[in-house]
Amino acid sequence: MAKTVVIHAHGGPEVLTIEDRAVGEPGPGEIRIRHHAVGLNFIDVYQRAGVYPMQMPQALGMEAAGVVEAVGAGVTHLKPGDRAAYAAQPPGAYTEARVMPAAQVCPLPEGISFEEGAAMMLKGLTVQYLFHRTVPLKAGDTVLFHAAAGGVGLIACQWAKSEGIRLIATAGSEEKCRLALEHGADAAINYNDGPFAPKVRELTGGRGVDVVMDSVGASTFEGSMDSLRPVGMMISFGSASGVVPPVSLGVLAKGSYQLTRPTLFTHIARHEDCQAMAKMLFEKVTSGAVKIRIDQRYALEDIAGAHRSLEARATTGATILTL
Template sequence: MMTARAARLHAFGEADELRIETIDLPEPAPGEVALRQTAVGFNFIDIYQRKGVYPLPLPTGLGFEAAGVVEQVGPDVRDVRTGDRVAYMNAGVGAYADRRNVPADKLVVLPDGVSDEAAATLLFKGMTAQYLVRKTHKVKPGDLVLVHAAAGGVGQILCRWAKDLGAEVAGTAGGPEKLAVARDAGCDFVIDYRQGNWVEAFHEATAGRKARVVYDSVGKDTFLGSLDCTAPFGLVVSYGAASGPAPDISPELLNKKGCLYLTRPSVFPHNADVATFRANAAELFDAIARGAVTVPIGARFTLDQIADAHRAAESRATTGAILIVP
């Protein structure tokens, strides 16, 4: 029997609760493959789960996405082979590991033009951006789009992909360095939400125009302001809560703000079956190949440094993607 090194959580709390343990890895069951993981992605939802904001049964692993090489194929697996480079983003928590057994129907085979590191840092974030700009609101040429946290991993992808689709993009970020990152990601207008009234700054930057769609992953600190930045009959997409949950509102407020639409989508229902997941991934890989979707790796950590990775993300000390290298 093989073994794996994996990060495990036995109690909710601070980053130091994460422990690296050696665990037994059984032979892959029917429908599974044994995967040697070469790159593991980090996402802010990992922090929510570690803290118990989104509680998991304990003890538990963490992490949703990784890339690697198939080392062994279990019975009844026909669509991936030993030696294939693959990636996943929804095989259950536990991606923080150097080896793992994964259901084959959760895997997508990587094309030659997509590296393991790109897949691990782009798949979850890129598939999030994919449903936001292609499903939740189909971004069209001429749309004015507002992206909060435009210097973050998803934010940069959203900005680049929306620009590729012909939109004008306004992005919010905190501080000069992150504003520069947002500009590099294609933002036509950048707003520092740490400086004064960012809603007024948005209206000044756009000469009074409001956004056809606002993508809000920040939550508590930006949600009500997002309503004031949305054009009549426009859409506010609340898809995260980096500053805390968005406040409860009366539906009547949407009417008063301009007959707005509000939605709270998530990535997993948009990729609930294998055929849809692989079709969406193919669209993402095409965008990567065209150069429309890129995100720089802002920091690399080993598996033994996983607590440091969490602390860096919580302090917002990094821009771009965080990569875990087993």
């Protein structure tokens, strides 16, 4: 049996309940893993609230790290006793132990702790696909990155610095802007001080940025488009402030802009791609180019409080559950 966070209906943090669930044995292509730490992400809030509707009852959580206890037939990249970490579907990471598909579970290097592993997989793999699979970025390019003091953002600031990419950060307070700058951002804009697009134009000599990476959504979308250079790329990869309303293709004609709405789980769907992406992420961390900052730790029993903090955008860096 394992304590597991489950919802029986969509709603606020009050719908999160903890139940004892049987774990069972892994079938073909599966593993059983005992978690040491679990990562929290905004997608968990979307799933709980019904932005992404789910069948009930539903366990939550997309990211964790721990030790493999058993493997099913056909699993060759992991064995019992291995340290491992993942960002993967289906949800169910908010638990002490689980049986799950093995393909997106990755061997965790000894130099990375379980807490770091739980805090970095979904966020770090997101940065990897943004910088290396969505658009071909190169040294000297300029990126506007929203919510840069969050878990994904602080990894992105360091990743950009390690590859010679100029990153202009936005965040919701002066403290968060300082945090982004400390982690490698070249400039930071407090978007509570007024429209950010004119400041982006000023920072780029009127040209605009090559790429915008926007996980905030409704409240930043228009300004993001106004921050692009001609033929620039707008990457909308989240909706923390609400879902972006329908967009007329005519909006893109203003500068022959490009627009995409990618998801991590498309990019890691193939086992080979997921493992290669994780290898690059692990190399960034073990080399010291990227440090994983964990600013909030909660017990499993305080999962509702953790969600309230995430929704209030009151967190910095990564948030984890400790088991």
